């Protein structure tokens with residue numbers, strides 16, 4: 291992960307120091323500390339017509355597909371953010387379903403809050419600035435992957451009585 295080198299408040303060069311019992315970088319001038327706390331992210335398992343909608347971001351290998359994800363806006367609830375991200379990224383309006391769980395995604399220093407949503411009928415209009423593609427996979431075929439949002443998909447399938455092994459992430 292990239293780190294800060296200069297204070298975002300006063301632009302002084304940051305120095306390593308112990309803050310809250312751990313070595314972090316902080317500003318010797320104004321006292322700002324780079325805590326590097328995990329960033330909350332929402333994810334949506336988008337279901338419609340017995341399929342799960344998976345999306346592929348730009349820069350991902352051709353075979354990688356994941357859940358619709360995004361950051362919360364200020365003052366937005368996680369559930370609102372999930373529905374907004376689904377609409378922004380796919381053009382589909384959706385109904386909020388169950389909260390699936392919280393999943394650490396250490397590589398990205400994120401904590402993922404995953405929801406199940408049911409999308410309305412309609413054409414998919416992909417946000418091509420963020421996404422390179424999508425696919426709608428039948429429930430009988432969708433396989434969870436061993437990273438980030440893949441565990442949310444596994445747990446949601448399990449809640450439907452579908453036990454499916456997570457496949458290695460590659």
Ligand SMILES: [Zn+2]
Nearest residue numbers: 297300317320
């Ligand atoms: Zn400073």
